[in-house]
Amino acid sequence: MKRALITSCTSLLLLALVACGNNAAPDNTASQAPATQMTPEPSQTILPSASSSASPEANEPSSTPDAVKVEKTYRMNKNYFIVPIDKEKTENKVVLLTFDDGPKAPETLDPLLDILDKHNARAIFFVNGYRVKANPELLKVIDDRKQIIGNHSWDHIELKKEKEPKIKEQIENVQAIVKEITGKTPVFFRPPFGSSNDAVRQISKDNGLLFMTWSNGSLDWNMAKTPEAKRPQAVIDNVLEQLHPGSNILMHELPWTAKALDSLLTQLEQKGYSFVDPDAIDTEL
Template sequence: MSLLAGCAGGNGAPSATSVPSPASSAAVPAASEAAPTSSPAPSLAPSASPAPSAEPPVSPETAETLYRMSDKSYRFEPIGSAAAKAVLLTFDDGPKEEAMLTQMLDTLDKHGAKAIFFVNGYRVEESPELLKLIQDRGQTVGNHSWDHIALSKKSKAEVQKQLGDVQDIVEKTIGERPEFFRPPHGAGGDVGKQVAKEEGMLYMTWSNGSLDWDLKATKKDPQLVIEQVLSQLHPGANILMHELQWTADGLDSLLTKLEEKGYGFIDPSTIELPDGAAGR
């Protein structure tokens, strides 16, 4: 299996449809933070949200919890008055290379967008400064296992080491343990789900695969990556991308098109975490 295969594998990616949920039609699209005339985001009073029983513990520094992920479809639904037309941007398999990463971070900043960078431990060990760069630029680090191996058939002890060692090196490098986990190849199995939960992380695959890793489908062509994402677009989409040059090259155009369609970008710090999550 080549490294480029990245998160390849259909297991985690249910065939996406573009049918908006009924709730989405009622929601005014979130004003893009990049829109020049955008007024401040409406205050979303947590007290007004019809929150079900499982509210995460709240600390004074906690960002408002605005989105809840389905643990079946890995899509996001708004809590309270948050906009339904929003997507989560994720970039897997880094951190790889400073110029490409900086290009992606600059584009995210240009659009006022936040994302999760799901990193592999062996790459963090090689380039700890790039992990710091992700954090310094205000983006979120997620755990993508140490070696980028399929975990579903591994022993629990092996999976604990694959996840735990990443938690440890990320904490050692940037002072925080990841709150989000994505299994390589979308293949975490029950053991991956269990260990992620024990580590206090939200387990996710994706609901919109960009196929940027698939050279037959997207041919290293930024335009084809954009078309893939748009063809699978839906409210609450969990968009899988990778630290790849053609993805970096298409990102500005992709984010512009998403904004033109009325989509905003989910800030990972506003995602509801499982009970007992350590971070917040």
């Protein structure tokens, strides 16, 4: 098992017995490029759902080290899959969990955080600057709960249609506001709608960001024609249909995704997958 997971498992020992104990032998099936996804255009609708507990870190001493140094055991390939750097030593049957377009509201964010904790999983939350500005306390919560914050541009616009100074502003202002609130500068970037060009990639690189779109689209942003009660199952079905070792799973901070997540993560675990720690991805490879 990877050191990263072993380390993080210690914090939730009971759950870890379940979450970390079911890694099957590596699956050598070659990763296939995913089917073309529709452009993500998430719904802006926010529906109330059960909110839950505050940060479990609240009562910890302030001297607790901010971050455990995680060994870089994975890299991203050109199709945005997460693969082991050393195939002999490192499990390839992992998925990367990502949630875009927040932070929106406690009603949608808290359940995601609680379920990630329950499964001892860390994810990347790709945030938009205008939402961070509106909800700085929610960005802080994501960081306090040891999840990873990624850059998803300030305004959620199609960057390939913009001129360089505007692209720079869209990316760099998010770097700045996240640093200001959390003290950390993002190292992951995902352009809205997967829309990019050479300038977007170069500016991302110049800011020390690993550029990624995704390899497994949950289609949770495209549920307008799906009755609300059926949306959580649709999210699960969409992810499982495209599942491969190293899947980079695109989800959003949406109520039906929050409702789907516990069952989805359980089913992934039952299939022998574990959740790659974003800190274990070498962003310089």
